[in-house]
Amino acid sequence: MLVHAPVIMGILNLTPDSFSDGGQFDSVKSAVEAATSMVANGASIIDIGGESTRPGAERISLETELARVIPVVEQICAQGIYVSIDTMRSEVAEAAIAVGARMVNDVSGGLADPQMFTVVARLGVPIVLMHWRGPSKTMQENTHYDSAVAEVCSELQDRAKAALGAGIQRGNIILDPGIGFGKDSEHNWELLRNLDALLAGGHPLLVGVSRKRFLGTLLSDDEGKPRDVGIREVASATTSAYLLQRGAWGVRVHDVQATSDAYKALCAINPNPPIDSIELLGLREFGRHGVLEHERINGQYFSVDATLGLSISHAAHTDNLADTVNYAEVADSIRARISGEPVDLIEKLAELIATDCLAFPQVVFAKIRVHKPDAPIEGEFGDVIVTRAKFVDS
Numbered sequence: 001m002l003v004h005a006p007v008i009m010g011i012l013n014l015t016p017d018s019f020s021d022g023g024q025f026d027s028v029k030s031a032v033e034a035a036t037s038m039v040a041n042g043a044s045i046i047d048i049g050g051e052s053t054r055p056g057a058e059r060i061s062l063e064t065e066l067a068r069v070i071p072v073v074e075q076i077c078a079q080g081i082y083v084s085i086d087t088m089r090s091e092v093a094e095a096a097i098a099v100g101a102r103m104v105n106d107v108s109g110g111l112a113d114p115q116m117f118t119v120v121a122r123l124g125v126p127i128v129l130m131h132w133r134g135p136s137k138t139m140q141e142n143t144h145y146d147s148a149v150a151e152v153c154s155e156l157q158d159r160a161k162a163a164l165g166a167g168i169q170r171g172n173i174i175l176d177p178g179i180g181f182g183k184d185s186e187h188n189w190e191l192l193r194n195l196d197a198l199l200a201g202g203h204p205l206l207v208g209v210s211r212k213r214f215l216g217t218l219l220s221d222d223e224g225k226p227r228d229v230g231i232r233e234v235a236s237a238t239t240s241a242y243l244l245q246r247g248a249w250g251v252r253v254h255d256v257q258a259t260s261d262a263y264k265a266l267c268a269i270n271p272n273p274p275i276d277s278i279e280l281l282g283l284r285e286f287g288r289h290g291v292l293e294h295e296r297i298n299g300q301y302f303s304v305d306a307t308l309g310l311s312i313s314h315a316a317h318t319d320n321l322a323d324t325v326n327y328a329e330v331a332d333s334i335r336a337r338i339s340g341e342p343v344d345l346i347e348k349l350a351e352l353i354a355t356d357c358l359a360f361p362q363v364v365f366a367k368i369r370v371h372k373p374d375a376p377i378e379g380e381f382g383d384v385i386v387t388r389a390k391f392v393d394s
């Protein structure tokens with residue numbers, strides 16, 4: 001089962017040399033405490049890794065990786081925490097799932113271990129496929145792209161197709177642009193500026209920017225010295241929160257609380273992230289709404305325009321009606337509301353229709369315009385229109 005968006009994935013690196021937080025945990029107990037505290041601060045997944053992927057890192061043996069991660073995965077899962085295993089090895093993925101992990105995060109997108117997809121398909125768990133062009137030791141030696149966005153999108157789609165071909169279910173595939181992996185600073189920014197292109201394939205998107213080198217470069221001092229890794233947190237949290245607002249399924253971060261705070265503040269200012277929509281215009285139906293007695297007795301025609309905000313990216317890909325809202329059903333419900341129990345005000349009618357529309361599971365926003373062209377107004381006039389815009393939960 002995939003955790004619902006927005007996901008803040010807390011990083012737990014059990015490596016002595018990870019670039020930002022290596023060597024933090026000297027015992028299973030302190031790692032469990034760190035995971036519990038991240039969950040208390042808003043993490044819905046803890047991503048546990050035993051092998052460093054910092055640029056230039058050497059690979060470690062399978063035995064070392066297993067010894068580092070499995071006891072910790074087991075203890076953290078025993079707390080009921082949703083754990084993802086950050087590994088390029090199918091043996092580690094399988095051992096971690098056996099002790100309770102529920103998801104695999106493979107930075108190589110299945111390229112490092114030819115068995116990875118077969119094993120994950122058999123285990124039936126979600127997998128993150130990150131964009132990767134080669135091992136950490138040499139990944140920054142070739143960072144040439146004609147178009148980073150187009151190439152990363154197409155290479156990720158290739159990995160998704162390979163995963164599907166190996167029997168992994170479509171709903172279990174999450175993609176990740178691999179920020180900092182075989183990419184220069186400008187490639188990373190270009191990818192983040194073009195999130196829509198990365199989302200267009202219809203897969204949930206995970207993004208990891210936390211404390212990465214391109215943020216250090218952005219925050220360089222006057223002499224051009226990059227900002228130290230420990231003081232990149234404000235930029236990390238701000239960028240991660242923004243990505244969640246732009247439609248990323250999840251962000252992978254070190255400081256869960258900072259990211260969660262930044263996201264809450266952004267949502268308070270802008271509860272209206274850019275979303276796709278379906279519009280139903282000019283739905284005409286007879287009703288008896290109005291304050292005056294003759295309106296109740298004789299009735300009149302009302303007309304409604306509805307804008308429904310929802311993500312259509314999944315349906316756009318699958319071409320399956322079940323993945324979107326059925327507009328014929330929405331139209332029926334609007335008509336039933338207009339011809340149903342009379343209310344005095346078209347403000348109330350608009351409110352009721354907006355609430356009905358938000359009851360359709362995919363719809364997160366409804367803007368309803370109710371027209372009353374024969375309203376009891378003296379003299380010539382064109383129309384009376386009331387507009388109600390409503391978010392789910394507002």
Ligand code: PMM
Pocket residue numbers: 011013018019020053054086105106107128130176178179206207208209210252
């Ligand atoms: N980055 C790192 C490690 N694992 N996994 C995913 N899916 N995406 C990432 O961007 C990613 C990752 C390297 O960062 P770290 O050393 O701080 O964990």
